[in-house]
Amino acid sequence: MTPQLLIFFVLAALAVLGAVSLIVQKHPIHSALSLIVVMVALAGLYLLMGAEFVAAVQIIVYGGAIMVLFVFVIMLLNAGIEEHTSLSKFAGPPGLLLVVALAGFLAATIARSTGTVQAAAQTGTMSSTKGISNMLFRDFVYPFELTSFLILVAIMGATVLAQREKS
Amino acid sequence: MNAFLASNAELIITIVKIALLLFIVLTVNAYLTWFERKVVAHMQSRWGPHRVGPHGLLQPLADGVKFLFKEDPTPAGVDKFVYYLAPLLALALALTSISIIPFGPSPIRLFGHDIYLGIAPPDLNIGILALFAITALGVYGVALAGWSSNSKYPLLGGLRSSAQMISYELSLTMSVVGVLLIAGSFNLTDIINAQAKHPERGILGWNIFPQILGFICFFIAAVAETNRVPFDLPEAESELVAGFHTEYASFKFAMFFIAEYTSMITVSSLCAIMFFGGWLSPFPASWTVTHYLPSALLIPAGLWIIWDGIRYETIFGKIILPGVGTVLTIAGIALLMPNLLFVNEFIQAPFWLLSKIFVFLFVYVWMRGTLPRFRYDQLMAFGWKLLLPLSIANVIVTSFVILKWGAQ
Amino acid sequence: MVPTNYYVILSAVLFGLGVFGFVFKRNIITIFMSIELMLNAVNLAFVAFSQALGKLDGQVFVLFVIVVAAAEAAVGLGIIILIARNRQSLNVERVDLLKL
Numbered sequence: 001m002t003p004q005l006l007i008f009f010v011l012a013a014l015a016v017l018g019a020v021s022l023i024v025q026k027h028p029i030h031s032a033l034s035l036i037v038v039m040v041a042l043a044g045l046y047l048l049m050g051a052e053f054v055a056a057v058q059i060i061v062y063g064g065a066i067m068v069l070f071v072f073v074i075m076l077l078n079a080g081i082e083e084h085t086s087l088s089k090f091a092g093p094p095g096l097l098l099v100v101a102l103a104g105f106l107a108a109t110i111a112r113s114t115g116t117v118q119a120a121a122q123t124g125t126m127s128s129t130k131g132i133s134n135m136l137f138r139d140f141v142y143p144f145e146l147t148s149f150l151i152l153v154a155i156m157g158a159t160v161l162a163q164r165e166k167s
Numbered sequence: 168m169n170a171f172l173a174s175n176a177e178l179i180i181t182i183v184k185i186a187l188l189l190f191i192v193l194t195v196n197a198y199l200t201w202f203e204r205k206v207v208a209h210m211q212s213r214w215g216p217h218r219v220g221p222h223g224l225l226q227p228l229a230d231g232v233k234f235l236f237k238e239d240p241t242p243a244g245v246d247k248f249v250y251y252l253a254p255l256l257a258l259a260l261a262l263t264s265i266s267i268i269p270f271g272p273s274p275i276r277l278f279g280h281d282i283y284l285g286i287a288p289p290d291l292n293i294g295i296l297a298l299f300a301i302t303a304l305g306v307y308g309v310a311l312a313g314w315s316s317n318s319k320y321p322l323l324g325g326l327r328s329s330a331q332m333i334s335y336e337l338s339l340t341m342s343v344v345g346v347l348l349i350a351g352s353f354n355l356t357d358i359i360n361a362q363a364k365h366p367e368r369g370i371l372g373w374n375i376f377p378q379i380l381g382f383i384c385f386f387i388a389a390v391a392e393t394n395r396v397p398f399d400l401p402e403a404e405s406e407l408v409a410g411f412h413t414e415y416a417s418f419k420f421a422m423f424f425i426a427e428y429t430s431m432i433t434v435s436s437l438c439a440i441m442f443f444g445g446w447l448s449p450f451p452a453s454w455t456v457t458h459y460l461p462s463a464l465l466i467p468a469g470l471w472i473i474w475d476g477i478r479y480e481t482i483f484g485k486i487i488l489p490g491v492g493t494v495l496t497i498a499g500i501a502l503l504m505p506n507l508l509f510v511n512e513f514i515q516a517p518f519w520l521l522s523k524i525f526v527f528l529f530v531y532v533w534m535r536g537t538l539p540r541f542r543y544d545q546l547m548a549f550g551w552k553l554l555l556p557l558s559i560a561n562v563i564v565t566s567f568v569i570l571k572w573g574a575q
Numbered sequence: 576m577v578p579t580n581y582y583v584i585l586s587a588v589l590f591g592l593g594v595f596g597f598v599f600k601r602n603i604i605t606i607f608m609s610i611e612l613m614l615n616a617v618n619l620a621f622v623a624f625s626q627a628l629g630k631l632d633g634q635v636f637v638l639f640v641i642v643v644a645a646a647e648a649a650v651g652l653g654i655i656i657l658i659a660r661n662r663q664s665l666n667v668e669r670v671d672l673l674k675l
Contacts, residue, residue: 008577012585019592019612028604028665029249029314035608036307038589042615043300045585048577049626054634056296058618060340061641064303065333066611066648068310072329073652074604075314075322077659095598102594106587110580129292129353131631132638140635147642154646161653 007048015041026081028074036067053129176280184286185266192265196428197227203532210536221476221484231421239417242316249315254415254422257308261426261433264301267294268436269356271446271516284517294355295347298437299340302392306332308426309394309411316414324410327400327543334550335391335398341558342384345565346374346441359445366452373444378565382442384558389434391550393427395531397538400546435527436520443523446516458511461518465499468492582623589616603658603665607651614644 018037025031039062046055136144201216201223208215216223241250266286274281283289291297306329313325347353350361358374365372375382391398400410407413412423439445450457469492476488502511541549593616596609618637625633659665 002576004577008581012581015585016588016592019589019596022605022608022612023592023596023600027246028602028608029246029311031602031605031608033249033252033311035612036304038612039615040304042619045582045619046622049582049622051622051626051634051637052293053296054618054622054637056293056300057638057641059300060296060303061645062611062615064300064306064336066645068303068306068329068333069648069652070604070608071307071310071314072326072333073655075310075326075329077656077665079602079604079659079665099591099595099598103587103591106591110584110587128631128634132634135631135635136638140639143639147639150646151642154649158649158653161650161657 004048008045011041011044011048014038015045028079029071032067032070032074035070036063039063039067051128053132176278180280180282181286184282188266188286189262192262192429192432193425195432196425197231199428199431199528200230200424201227202528203535206529206532207536210533221479221481221488224487234418234421237417239419242318242414244317245414246315246317249311250414251419253308253312253315254419254426256311257305257426258422258429260301260305260308261429264298264305264433265429265436267291267298267301267355268433268440269359269445270520271513272356272359273513273516275513289354289356291354293353295343295353295358295437295441298433299336302339302430302433303336305392305426305430308423312415312423313411316411318414320407320409321411321413324400324407324413327407328394328411331394331398331400331546331550332392334547335388335554338384338550338554338558339388339392341555341562342381342388343441344558344562345378345381348562348565348569349374349377355440355445359440359447362444363447369447369451369454370444370449373442373447373449375442377568378442378561380557380561381565382438384554384561385441386438387554388550388558389438390531390534391546393430393434395427395431396535397540398546399540400543431528431531432524435524435531438527439520439523444519445523446520448515448519458515459503461511461514462499462502465495465502469494469496469499579623579627583620586616586620586623589613589619601666601668603655603667603670606667607648607655611644611648614640 015038018034018041021034022031022038025034039058043055043058043063046052046058204226205215205223216226219225219229241247269283269285269287269289271284274283276282287294287297309332310325310329313321313323313328316322346358350358352358352361362373394400412420415423448457472492472495473489474492476485476490476492479485479488501507502514590613593609593613596612597606600606600609618640621633621637621640623633625631625637655665658670662670664670
């Protein structure tokens with residue numbers, strides 16, 4: 001077993017454990033912490049794949065901003081332990097069916113793919129930061145500008161939503 | 168055994184380096200508390216600690232012993248797991264972030280291996296991003312401590328701190344973009360080398376001159392990120408008892424304390440590296456006489472400590488202080504020896520970097536002795552309405568200048 | 576080298592767990608977190624394929640996904656705060672009326 005494979009299995013186990021813990025935990029803060037574990041593990045996997053810029057962005061934006069926002073809101077609302085109401089009739093069986101169907105579909109697709117997708121260009125490290133910035137500002141410049149518009153809309157939306165109505 | 172050593176040399180070197188850096192950082196932390204208390208005291212016309220050891224120099228030791236032996240009660244109703252996790256997280260992240268800082272350009276050649284000063288490899292492409300990633304996670308230590316304590320003041324402190332840290336992180340990140348544009352790299356070593364493009368200019372080549380606005384934004388945001396005065400609202404003692412660490416005692420409190428001081432060191436090193444040329448000398452490269460500056464500082468300092476020690480009141484001080492002074496003087500003289508000149512050349516880079524870090528640490532303490540605390544709404548308005556637009560303007564201006572005249 | 580298949584399988588597992596959490600969790604914040612988990616799983620697949628094909632398109636897409644996730648978190652958490660304020664509950668079962 002190569003060291004890389006070992007690191008992969010450790011990180012993958014960490015990610016799956018975190019994801020399971022996200023579902024099993026009763027308190028939202030514990031769920032949020034589990035999700036942070038998943039995200040950090042995924043960042044480690046990105047590093048393993050040589051996508052260092054994405055790894056850093058993953059931790060800075062997901063770990064440092066989005067999840068902090070979640071934790072912040074949980075603290076702000078003083079959200080307690082999840083109460084267990086009886087599932088609505090529609091959520092239980094059809095939901096399970098959906099999950100099983102999805103898992104089956106994914107498993108079938110993966111099983112059908114023959115062999116490993118052998119890496120085409122694994123020679124050296126693709127200087128990902130420079131390459132990404134070139135793509136982002138040349139090939140994907142319009143989508144990129146659109147995302148800035150999206151963020152603007154999101155800021156305005158959040159501000160309007162969070163405002164207390166004047167009474 | 169030898170075969171094992173040979174095959175895992177890199178690993179072992181890294182572990183030794185980590186242990187060494189940990190030891191140094193923790194010692195420096197301890198003496199930083201002493202330094203802070205002493206400087207603030209003198210600013211307020213007091214003596215500061217002076218009972219334990221000569222000039223209170225053993226005070227950090229006494230504090231450490233006190234932290235270790237104090238009773239450590241766990242308050243009722245806390246979320247145990249998170250309550251114990253929070254200080255660990257804060258300390259671990261603070262200590263991890265310092266491992267990214269490079270302390271010198273040239274490696275030491277030992278046992279047939281190039282050993283660089285600093286734990287991260289010098290070609291770490293995402294240096295500054297990795298640092299930001301680690302500091303970005305630092306907010307959890309504070310927020311979770313506040314939440315898990317199950318008490319109102321810590322909760323308020325935690326809420327304040329998470330809001331404050333998210334807000335100032337934006338300015339922190341935006342303000343260094345100018346530097347990154349000039350250097351064209353995220354790598355900290357590259358950033359320093361970009362400031363050495365014209366060795367004959369010395370201090371004039373540093374980023375502080377084109378990026379003065381960026382530096383101001385960066386330093387203010389960094390002080391806010393480290394929760395220091397005047398941005399220490401998360402632990403404002405007159406309003407929130409002690410903020411997020413109210414319910415922590417003994418060593419868990421010490422962990423928050425060490426984390427705070429360690430992040431001060433990290434931020435100071437970042438300031439030095441990003442804006443003040445890192446390990447570059449402020450003098451033009453042709454002024455080789457400045458290479459004797461470490462000796463020129465060490466010898467007078469040593470002599471002064473000897474003189475001060477001789478007239479010190481206690482016997483202990485009379486023995487210890489002249490001893491320390493003699494060691495410093497001898498070290499200073501030794502660096503002047505012709506056959507030790509290579510040592511002198513080697514310590515130039517770390518000497519300048521550490522001096523700069525020390526100056527920034529002093530500024531931290533100075534601000535604590537000078538500035539009053541912000542009000543919370545002032546803090547938020549300042550961050551969002553002034554600091555963020557300024558740092559974005561800095562990015563825009565810098566990119567236009569670089570587009571027009573190129574990065575010089 | 577880690578085979579790309581492993582990454583894709585991991586991605587599928589994480590996505591499935593995300594769907595499971597989305598369907599079975601009752602707390603609206605946790606449901607939202609399950610969505611983030613699904614997005615993360617997709618990101619993993621993107622990066623894995625980007626590495627396998629030796630092209631950076633996948634990584635650029637990950638950046639877009641992250642941006643969308645950030646925008647979504649801002650608006651979504653705003654909505655959650657409003658719901659909590661109006662209903663005094665974070666349980667989705669209690670938020671089943673379209674009007675207040």
